[in-house]
Amino acid sequence: MHGVNRRNFLKVAGFGGLVFASGLGGCASRAAKSEADEFYFVQLSDTHWGFQGAPNPDALVTLPKAVEAVNALDEQPDFIVFTGDLTHTTDDPAVRRKRLAEFKKIVGELKTKNLRLMPGEHDASLDRGEAYKEFFGAPNYSFDHKGVHFIALDNVSDPAGAIGGQQLEWLRADLAKQDKDSRIVVLTHRPLFPLYPQWDWATKDGDKALELLMPQRNVTVFYGHIHQEHHFKTAHIEHHSAKSLIFPLPAPGSQPKRAPLAWDPAQPYRGLGWREIEAADREYKIAEHPVVKA
16 A cells, blocks of 8 residues: 555556445536645544454454555544444443453554544443443534545444434434535434344334435435445435455355354455545545455
């Protein structure tokens, strides 16, 4: 990844599975923005700090490796998003806080200090997000960046995997402030659509969130949870999942039970990675990066 800048990485064939999301954002509907309005951000997901086990015997190094790789980019991102499961689940509240503190210290080494975090069910479902909020604040929020409106939804603090009525009303009020042509990016942990409910790859009331988002003409959802790259579309809304930094999971329904793919010493970080997303001219371009062996 050394020596690759923001413009060049989008042109490198075979560099982690490049995806051009060409239908997004109504690209032809407005004049192109100036270069000053262009930006990119990095998405990391499912770091599961504190995990130990056969699916990743190198669990203590994959997150630091990702931090090192992002820091090595020639041009630093405007901000960095972590879409949940920052830490691995534990029944011990003291251990949960210890892992959150360790995660915070590790990501504090990132050169880019503008971090946008959200919990996963491993961080929040056992205590309804109490410990997560102590370290990182509100699990749902919105912000604007260079003409794009970002919305972080919490669909994990409820143990049932729901967004909940109060947060849906908050979403309704937030969207009411946006034009129908606004570019909107939703960040969440679980998929909002029922990808594979049998494996908990869904949001209980995700259909209600999508109903609120549907009148907006330019919506993209970036999420985690499923530990693999996946692309889906509900009407005009694009959904893109991110790989994990701890272990890959199988394709939905491809085997009887959801279980991590076996560690392969010959390809130790196969299926692990992070990605860069560029927003320019009302279009999103996504580049997937593998975790590499030192």
